[in-house]
Amino acid sequence: MFIKAFKVKSNSPLKGSERKKLYSEISATFPSLSDEQIQNILPKKEAVSSIKIMTHSGEIGKLFCASDVPMFFQLDSGIYPTVYTLWQYPDLLHSFTTHHAVIQKLASGADLMLPGVVLEGPASLHAYGKLEKGTPVSVNTSDNKAAVAVGITAHSSYDLYMAGGRGRCVEILHALGDTLCQLGKPPMRPNLGVPFAQEEVDDDDEIMPEKLQELDIADEIKTETIKERLTEENTDENREHEESVKSVENEVPSEKLDPIQQMDKLLEYCFLKACKISIKKGDLPMLSSNFFKNHLLAVCPPDQTIDVKKSSYKKLSVFLASMKSKGIINTSTMKGVETLLSVKTDHPLIRELVIMEERAPVEPVVSNVPVVAECYRVTADVFPVLSKFGCDKGDILTRAEVRKCFTEYVKKENLQDGKILTLNPQLAGILRTKEHQETLGWEDALNKFIGRMTHTHQVTVAGTRLVRSGKLEPIDITVATRSGNKKVTLVNNLETFGIKLQEFSKECQGIGASATITDVPGKKMPSVLVQGNQVLYVYKLLTEKYQINKKYIRGLEYAPKQRK
Incomplete structure (x- = not known):
């Protein structure tokens, strides 16, 4: 859902009545939350904003943020907590547990598969809870109860049990590390302890027949019935996921890394992290010394220190040459001065890197220079047209956004002939043209259309956005x-x-x-x-x-x- 960047259509603070309505909706959806707990998540004394978004797939939704940190997101299917809310109330949703290594797959857009689910004890009818298909759930890891993903069940608990450990378990909507987590300055994932004490289960134990006998249905259900329940299209994906999980489970713990190997690992991690989140395309070309000082060191975790001399590379030039041989960067050297020319941002090592700590350890510089934008509010007059493009009454749009929607509407209705528009009944009613007027110039039509909207202005200073009606x-x-x-x-x-x-x-x-x-x-x-x-x-x-x-x-x- 949020793996790719989403488009922000509007961002406005909640009014008192809107906040009460949101509290009521959250209370109805999550009855286990008391009024005091809801106000703890969305404090009355802090700014709570509603951000209307459009995902890369075209789905319209809303984000509800407290101090710029997203706490809930709303889709057509309902309202869901983010991982930040679940860190405060980890028992708000039913949780499935997986291995720590699976986080990277979830962050890359994969769903949670049954082979990756860690159960508390042997598989049984109620090991997957008592859930219906499409129930909101969270995902945590076997080493930490803090949630790493939010999604909905792909099947009912009974079907998950009958699938025999194969198939999709949770359809992921939001995961730690996606674009939703890049809003504001979110907190670091806390350590809430292990979800339960894991017990070793022998793969050769015959668990399924015993449980089927308890239900008195062993004679009626055969192996062929179980196989029919499996979705054929997921077979290859399941096998690949199962093999990756087995490799994690069967991995022999390696000996503790020596200081040189630890420094190599830290240096490589910070290098990939800087390439992923710090360097912009306009920054290149750049002296390698500036890259090391302003980017690589800047993204180093606060509790660690980079010292190239204590790594196996010994020199920065040797390390960069190694990264260049892997195809991650391209460099050149003139008169003994090395320059970083380009970064291959789609390289697998960069693309698959999962950043677990805060994305911006250095405090961003907030500009006090006011940024002024003249905008227009969607009114009842233009709503019939703009609603076709996901706009609601009261949404704030720039002139460019209104022009884009108007242009697409005209093309869709086939009303344009050069610089002249043929007025259909809907457009003529909005523009309030003369009774027998059938055509209108393109720019005149656009100006009349915008004239049916409420003129507003938006001033942003130091991250605070003020929206007022009327001309500035x-x-x-x-x-x-x-x-x-x-x-x-x-x-x-x-x-x-x-x-x-x-x-x-x-x-x-x-x-x-x-x-x-x-x-x-x-x-x-x-x-x-x-x-x-x-x-x-x-x-x-x-x-x-x-x-x-x-x-x-x-x-x-x-x-x-x-x-x-």
């Missing part, structure tokens, strides 16, 4: 005269762009003029008052430091005229 009022710079014919500069609407007035007034004092925060009659927000005509300085401060687009600044004409 620009920053207003005016010059007024006070007593003694002294000029003062007033700057209004700064808070609309997320600029803190106290911080801005201190910036204005850098030119030696006093600056205060004052209320101006007729203005809804407080203004910053700067002594003297400082229009040019304020304009330069807004455009250069705060990077406000000049189209959102009004009043430059009040700047003092330059003498010739």
Whole structure:
């Protein structure tokens, strides 16, 4: 479900009524959770956002995040907890246990197969629980009760028992390490202890006939019946999965690695991790020394230290030559200086790498520069058209997104003839054209369509997103005269762009003029008052430091005229 990147269609904080509705839905779906526990997962004092998404397969869903960490996801089939919620309440769903080595397969998009399931004791009718097909379940590992995946049962518990240890057990919806886990800065997987004490079971023990006798159906069910229950299309996949699990079970514990081997393993892991999550395409080419310092060392787990001299490679150039021989990277050396030219991101070693610790050990730099975007809210007028593309009433779309949906609608209805559109009854009703008008220019039709939507603006500052209806009022710079014919500069609407007035007034004092925060009659927000005509300085401060687009600044004409 979340193996490939998904598209975010909207992201908005939950209102009080929406939050209560979500609490009620979670309580109805998971009755074992008390109101206090639900509020612990989605605290009232923290921001809870609803993110509407479209998966790579085209399925529409929602994510509910607390402090940017996804705690629940909602699909057409219902609402499900993420692994982060299950780390707090591990008994919320029925759990299946698997081997630690299977995590990598689940993270790569595979479902959990019956050969990979670890049972508590011998196989019996109730060893797989008392579940119906399609029941939400979690997956943990034999060495840690903390969940690594969430999915639904592929068959009922009875069918899982009758399958004889072959076939699909859980259809995975979300797994540790997928794109859902890349939102925000999620916590590390805790160690909640082993799920149960494993007991050795001899493969030659005849368990099935004994249990069948207990049910008094041994004479009625034959081997052929069991084979008919197996899905033929899964046979090859089951065999491959079973062999991989057997190799894990039969693996002889190796002797403890010596320090040199441990350093080799750490160096290779951090190299692959840096290639997977740290290096961007635009970063290359790059000096190998910069790669080592800014990328490889940066992704090293916080409790470990890399020292190339303590590895078997001894030198960074020797290590990179080894990685180049494996086809992972391409390098060149000129005048004794080595440069990293390219990284093969689809290399199996990079693609199959599972990152178990936090993806970003270094705190990201949050920009305080406001990012302004003019958007449009879906209204009842345009909903009949935009609903065909997964949009709901109230969704926020950019002009480009509206144009794309409108274009696809026109093509689908075969309404375009060059730059002229033929109006069908639905489109004519939305655009409210004249009664006998049958055609309209392309751009005119698009502008009229957008005109039926609510104009909004979105300002993002330091990760905080503010959405307000109506057109964005620009920053207003005016010059007024006070007593003694002294000029003062007033700057209004700064808070609309997320600029803190106290911080801005201190910036204005850098030119030696006093600056205060004052209320101006007729203005809804407080203004910053700067002594003297400082229009040019304020304009330069807004455009250069705060990077406000000049189209959102009004009043430059009040700047003092330059003498010739």
